Amino acid sequence: MKIAVCIKQVPSTNEVHMDPVTNTIIRDGKQSVTNPFDTYALEQAVQIKDHLGGEVIALSMGIPATERLLRDATSRGADRSLLLSDRSFAGADTLATSYTLSLGIRELGGVDLILCGKMAVDGDTAQIGPELAEQLGLPHVTDVLAIDAIDEQTVLCRKATDNGYQRLKVTLPALLTVVKDLNMPRMSSLPGILYSLDSPFESKTAADLSADPARIGLNGSPTQVVRTYVPQRIREAIVLEGDESQLAEDILNIYSEVI
Amino acid sequence: MDLNLIKPMHDDYTDYLRDESRAIGQADSISFPKNEYEVASLLKTLYAQGTPITVQGARTGLAAGAVPRGGHILNLSKMDHIKGIRQSADGHFHITVEAGTILSQLRKRIEQKKFDTADWTNESQQAFEAFKDEPALFFSPDPTESSATIGGMVACNASGARSYLYGPTRDHISGLRVVLHDGQIAALKRGDYTASGRTLSFPTLQGNQITVDLPTYIMPKTKNASGYYIEDHMDAVDLFIGSDGTLGIVTEVELRLQPLPQTVWGITCFFSEEAAALDFVISARDTMNQLASVEYFDGHALDILRYQKKHNPGFSKLPILPDHVNTAIYVELHCQEETDAVEGLKTIGQLLEKAGANPNDTWVARNESDRDRLLFFRHAVPESVNMVIDQRKKTNPMITKLGTDMSVPDQHLKQIMAMYHRMLAERNLESAIWGHVGNNHLHVNILPRDDEDYKKGKALYDEWAAEVTRLGGAVSAEHGVGKLKAKYLEVMYGQEAIEEMARLKQYFDPKGLLGAGNMIEPVKGEVSQ
DSSP states (O other): OEEEEEOOEEESSSOOOBOTTTOSBOOOSTTEEEOHHHHHHHHHHHHHHHHHOOEEEEEEESOGGGHHHHHHHHHTTOOEEEEEOOGGGTTOOHHHHHHHHHHHHHHTTOOSEEEEESOOTTTOOOOHHHHHHHHHTOOEEEEEEEEEEEOSSEEEEEEEETTEEEEEEEESSEEEEEOTTSSOOOOBOHHHHHHHHTSOEEEEOTTTTTOOGGGSTGGGOOOOOOOOOOOOOOOOOOOOOSOHHHHHHHHHHHHHHHO | OOGGGSEEOOGGGGGGGBOTTOOBOBOSEEEOOOSHHHHHHHHHHHHHHTOOEEEESSOOOSSOTTSOBSSEEEEOTTOOOEEEEEEOTTSOEEEEEETTOBHHHHHHHHHHTOOOOTTSOHHHHHHHHHHHHSOOEEOOOOOSOTTOBHHHHHHHTOOOTTHHHHOOGGGGEEEEEEEOTTSOEEEEETTTSBOBTTEEEEEOTTSOEEEEEOOOOOOOSSSOOOSOOOOTTOBHHHHHTTSTTSSOEEEEEEEEOEEOOSEEEEEEEEESSHHHHHHHHHHHHHHOSOEEEEEEEOHHHHHHHHHHHHHOGGGTTSOOOOTTOOEEEEEEEEESSHHHHHHHHHHHHHHHHHTTOOTTSEEEEOSHHHHHHHHHHHHHHHHHHHHHHHHHHHHOTTOOOEEOBEEOOGGGHHHHHHHHHHHHHHTTOOEEEEEEGGGTEEEEEEOOSSHHHHHHHHHHHHHHHHHHHHTTOBSBSSSOOTTTTHHHHHHHHOHHHHHHHHHHHHHHOTTSOBTTTSSSOOSSOOOBO
């Protein structure tokens, strides 16, 4: 079975840095990590490969530094990786990104199964998985919390709902987005790391993919972010000292300021 | 002095009667001085009254050094100011902190290069500007409890996993200020006052000269935190490091920082045979220079983790342990370049194969989230053991964990491991062993099931202290002696050395009130476990 896992580079800290002009997240590759939800997708893909044989390909659209995270995926069981990287991809919203990723899947010659994390922890849209499936004309299931059975033709999975789960059988090829705790992502092994250093890695540009310039990057993004900001932390602890009357006065002053 | 500083003990202060060793003491009064002047005033007053004084930091110690034996508790937790930075002629940066500064908070400030510099001298502020331009620096000692205070770490010469490469706290202290029993203060910078042979002399700020003949004993050539540090031509700073608050009160510490390695990779290696694990350790430390720590976990420790992962939701995030393994070795590579770490990894792979282990049975952590997973795994071992003990304590309050802290020279590693396993099996005692195998420094933890087990465990502890001494080792390698290990000091050094230590202490503490019960075994004990 040929499985593609979509991987996104996200900032490792909660405080992201925004470009004040484009209102998009500045991604400089420093301190970035694999989107945590994607690590569960990767683990599931590797478990399916261990069960059915085949190959796992890690796929990402991102800056050149994303190669580090794709090679990390190959240290945890992926066989090879494909990076879609081009300045013209910058500023893409979910529509442009899913279009670009669909070109990546076609570049791979099609796959039997695509696994994505349910969402990225920086954008929180949860749109890429469904949109990618639509771009490719594939069936998809979101919020998968377990895969009960899989063979070359179908997958039987459980989709989390507000009240429990639905059990769904889907014909392959298909796309699933997974929630966390679907499995326990493995640590890299020593041979895995050594393999990843020389593992097959390809990087493709917009031209390589024959991408439509009107459908990629900012040009292909109808979404306009008007303003994004990091909320200011306003909690503060103050230690008051003094005698009782002083303390009472201080507390009263603080209340007056706040109310 | 503001007499309000001395507060009579009441229920609000019960926590201050114990530390992480779980020993419980008693006291009549407590104080939380805010500066050195208050410490000196308190000391003068209390000493004149003949009140025993126990110094406390965050009470994370494991040898009951901070557990009071009557008298007064001098708690330094409110003295937590970072007072300045200087750059020495050799380019190193040194940070001066008050003794109550918490390690984790200090680390954060160093990492973020953020300090409140309003009260700093001009020189400090200038050095801080240079410090900000410097590549990342760090203070390496890493005791398990990062909530320890710097003063507490100095008191017991704390170590941690990374002391395999960087050495214990002692190696990173470049100065101290110490309040002596009569309120005089010694400001000691490393290199300023060294002993002539075994006679040490240094001045106080009040203009007096302290001159003392040091004991004659020879310390073991192994990782050691037992007894006063004594060497020919030693530095005055070293006398107070590891002295368990028995010679004076350390109020201020100057720490020397060093460059933070750019690449830190952690590797947990699993083995089906302990012999293979020990072969791997011995060959790795002989051939590799990137190793910052070399840690060990025996099969019982791994079984406890397997149980916790299955039955305790708090541990469900532990990575899945391979079924067929019974020993784990954790090594950490510290390198400036990633290529060096890759070379280190390749060497580890070769050494694992040579030892008969499978390189696939490894967990490699190269980023923070994976390192956190491995750290969680390592910390889960002592935490799980404490939970087992707490559970048993509910039915039998007498039961407490018996944990050793002994080290031996390199050539005796296999011998000492074989001895631990054999004697534990002979006495049918439940146990878990882990620790700093790179320094042949294992924590053997006996988990008594009943009073009988507890007694057998205590007896075993005594036998091991004697055997470790015979092999040229130390009875306490990192936790310090405190109260719980005081009786083993005599086993290790002999009666004559203990008398010399007592004489040294008497010079600095004529009434025997400082850190009463620490290190020098008292005539009658009041601290109970």
